[in-house]
Amino acid sequence: MKRRYIFxxxxxxxxxxxxxxxxxxxxxxxHQIFTEKKLFCxxxxxxYSHEYQAEVLRHMRPTLSExxxxxxxxxxxxxxxxxxxxxxxxxxxxxYEMDDTPPFPINLQALDIAIEIAxxxxxxxxxxxxxxxxxxxxxxxxxxxxxxxxxGVEGWIPYKGRKIGIYQLALEEDACREVSDIGHRIxxxxxxxxMPLIEVxxxxxxxxxxxxxxxxxxxxxxxxxxxKVRRGAGAVRQDVNVSITGSTRVEIKGVPRLGYIPRxxxxxxxxxxxxxxxxxxxxxxxxxxxxxxxxxxIDLTSSDMILSHPFIGPRMKDNYKLKAVVFPGLAGLMxxxxxxxxxxxxxxxxxxxxxxxxxxxxxxxxxxxxxxxxIGYGYSTFLREMTGCxxxxxxxxxxxxxxxxxxxxxxxxxxxQETALGVINETRQYRxxxxxxxxxxxxxxxxMYPDTDSPPxxxxxxxIARASAVIPLPPWVRADNLRELGVSDQVTENLMHSPFLNExxxxxxxxxxxxxxxxxxxxxxxxxxxxxxxxxxxxxxxxQLLKLTGEKSLVKETVTLLLSKADGKxxxxxxxxxxxxxxxxxxxxxxxxxxxxxxxxxxxIPLNGLVGMVxxxxxxxxxxxxxxxxxxxxKGIKS
Numbered sequence: 001m002k003r004r005y006i007f008x009x010x011x012x013x014x015x016x017x018x019x020x021x022x023x024x025x026x027x028x029x030x031h032q033i034f035t036e037k038k039l040f041c042x043x044x045x046x047x048y049s050h051e052y053q054a055e056v057l058r059h060m061r062p063t064l065s066e067x068x069x070x071x072x073x074x075x076x077x078x079x080x081x082x083x084x085x086x087x088x089x090x091x092x093x094x095x096y097e098m099d100d101t102p103p104f105p106i107n108l109q110a111l112d113i114a115i116e117i118a119x120x121x122x123x124x125x126x127x128x129x130x131x132x133x134x135x136x137x138x139x140x141x142x143x144x145x146x147x148x149x150x151x152g153v154e155g156w157i158p159y160k161g162r163k164i165g166i167y168q169l170a171l172e173e174d175a176c177r178e179v180s181d182i183g184h185r186i187x188x189x190x191x192x193x194x195m196p197l198i199e200v201x202x203x204x205x206x207x208x209x210x211x212x213x214x215x216x217x218x219x220x221x222x223x224x225x226x227x228k229v230r231r232g233a234g235a236v237r238q239d240v241n242v243s244i245t246g247s248t249r250v251e252i253k254g255v256p257r258l259g260y261i262p263r264x265x266x267x268x269x270x271x272x273x274x275x276x277x278x279x280x281x282x283x284x285x286x287x288x289x290x291x292x293x294x295x296x297x298i299d300l301t302s303s304d305m306i307l308s309h310p311f312i313g314p315r316m317k318d319n320y321k322l323k324a325v326v327f328p329g330l331a332g333l334m335x336x337x338x339x340x341x342x343x344x345x346x347x348x349x350x351x352x353x354x355x356x357x358x359x360x361x362x363x364x365x366x367x368x369x370x371x372x373x374x375i376g377y378g379y380s381t382f383l384r385e386m387t388g389c390x391x392x393x394x395x396x397x398x399x400x401x402x403x404x405x406x407x408x409x410x411x412x413x414x415x416x417q418e419t420a421l422g423v424i425n426e427t428r429q430y431r432x433x434x435x436x437x438x439x440x441x442x443x444x445x446x447x448m449y450p451d452t453d454s455p456p457x458x459x460x461x462x463x464i465a466r467a468s469a470v471i472p473l474p475p476w477v478r479a480d481n482l483r484e485l486g487v488s489d490q491v492t493e494n495l496m497h498s499p500f501l502n503e504x505x506x507x508x509x510x511x512x513x514x515x516x517x518x519x520x521x522x523x524x525x526x527x528x529x530x531x532x533x534x535x536x537x538x539x540x541x542x543x544q545l546l547k548l549t550g551e552k553s554l555v556k557e558t559v560t561l562l563l564s565k566a567d568g569k570x571x572x573x574x575x576x577x578x579x580x581x582x583x584x585x586x587x588x589x590x591x592x593x594x595x596x597x598x599x600x601x602x603x604x605i606p607l608n609g610l611v612g613m614v615x616x617x618x619x620x621x622x623x624x625x626x627x628x629x630x631x632x633x634x635k636g637i638k639s
Contacts, residue, residue: 013209013262013263013270016269016270018208018209018266019207019208021244021245022243022245023207023208023209023269024204024205025204025206025207025209026202026204026205027200027201027206027215027216027219027240028202028239029199029220029223030174030198030199030236030237030238031220031223031236032174032192032229032235032236033114033117033197034230035109035196036109037109038196039107039171039197040103040104040107040173041094041096041097041104041194042094043093043194046195046230047091048192049092052087052088052089052189053088053090055085055088056085056088058084058086059081059083060077060138060139060144061078062074062135062137063135070446071135071443071446072443073441073442073443073444074135074443076440077138077440080354080355082138084139084187085186085187086142086188087179087187087189087190093190099142099143099144102453106149106457111129111151112463112467113226113228114169114198115464116226116228116470117200118155118169119464119467119468120226120472121157121200121219122156122166123154123166124152124154124155125459125464126459127459128456128457128458128459129149129151129457129458130149130450131147131149132147132448133145133450134172135443135447135448136175138186139188140176141173141193142176142190146172146173147451147454148172149170149171149172151168151169151170152166152168154167157474159211159215164215166203169198169201170198170199171198171199172199173195175193176188176193177189177191177192183357198223202215204241204243209261209262209265209269213258213261216238216258217258218475221496221497222475224497225475225478226472236256238256238258239252239255240252240261240264244269244276246276246422246423247275249442250272250423252265252436253427253439254429255430260430260432260434264434264436266434267436270338272422274336274338275338275422276423278333278336278344278419279419281336282330282420286329287329288420290417292420293330293413293420296325296326297323297324297325297409298324298326299322300323300324300386300397303386307322309365309375311365312365312399319401320400320402320405321400321405322397322399322405323397323405324387324397325397326387326388326394327395328393330393330416331367331368331394332368333368333416334396335371335374339435341435343370343371343372345364345368345373347415347438348396348416349362349373351414351415352408352412353438355407356404356407356411358398358399363400364396364398365397366394367389367394367395367396383395383397398412425442426441426442427440475496482508485516486515487515491519492519495519495523500526500539500542501522502539503546504519504522507547507550511547511551513550514546517554517555521546522542525560525563526563529566533566535566537566537570541569544570544572545559548573552576557615557623558621561575561621562576562579565578565579579621580621583623583626585630587622588622588630592614592631592634595610595613607632611624611627611628614627614631
């Protein structure tokens, strides 16, 4: 079950000892499941369209938890003052999605699938399903919360001779898909909203970035082999939780491909290490808590010199403000390097972009040389004179609508004060270059509270027995079975992702001696001819092809001809009647002799080339292995 994952071509992380750093990683794997209806209404599942007949405008606000407290993430999202637009298609949403109708009872088809998958992950199944509301104020769910429930707990999967723990498997509704996010307006389509989704949450048992990707592959393969999860863009995504010794958990949200995980988690570990070192540096300067950071705000809106800056002047408007914040004793903070491409100023700029909605970059400029946000030598000198910023001090400026600038200044101060803490709990969004960017403060337990609209649902023994009866063998067992029949590790891994794996396993039970050829047919020949001809073979057609191959002891070359001649509904036996199989060594030997007599330079031709020339001269299908063996024996060619 091991795929090859790398840190990607640009390198930069191969020589890092992540285990010495105390690297720990856990995964949250989200997968849509195949159902006819959505999770809490009767709208059809999986019906997507770019068309919409109506739009709804919403504003989000936080609500108190059961303990009378606000979640920090909810308060942060509220600061953004977003206008949220939902595009509605009448064929895929109803009044439930818009929070105008209470939820229907939970979709029992989805619950059965969730129980089956939880059992596959060796989880203990809960006795009752209790629906919980999980606040989401980023606008991705119109209600402001996601309905979710735990189905199984304390599971595990095998990996490298140890067990990777599974905290829980949850069943929940999917969120909207973002169309655009510009300034204070964010737009969503609602086709996938409330689609049934399972979430598999692992323990932080992965000890380096490659292990994180490999474990994700095992779980993803297990889910796909159930045949009950959706595939394709948007149907699956991973949240990756990373920490190192001395740090706290940071979540990278919505990673769409497992291949991104090694580089993302590797750079995140390096970022955390640098933030810990930065914390130690500000401590050495005497900054231990928020109160130790002194600062002052200065209005620069009327400064002609600063307004002449090429980034600032052209962007100023009548209602815009230009302001600075000065931090005594913090020179060099913004240019502090966190990874090969990322300074601390990038962290601050990302926070300002998300919370203050100043998304035209650069959205801050500062007085620390060596960074893309550096204001420049001449402007820096003038800014220091205007603000009374000494050589050991730091000045940061930002511009935009007056209210947004005030929000930005407060966030700059907060993020600078947080350097005394080292690594902070936050959710980050992935970037294709392997880095990650601030998305929001990491939610806490105060975002969760019971859903009073949904009564408990009992999980009966009959439901568990029904799910147990249809659980497929786990992928690690299926892979071992194929290896025992002589199929190589790499081919076995590829077969775990083949849509025809079940058909191969059925045929192997009847003709185990043909396992190697069956694997070649499924792994190489069928995909090649489907792509070449644009024809899709059904599962039944492939099963019959494998059975015929085993029954007639067909060779690869014959199967290749069968696939190339298939037209309409494949009648393999009928096509085989028109194919003449050559297994007589005398015919091969005579053809080799004629070839050598007619071509004086045969000894200079590579063996593979000679095999092809012999096969082309024989009228019928002849195994390449037979031709190769006869050339080696008759002509003494080295194989």
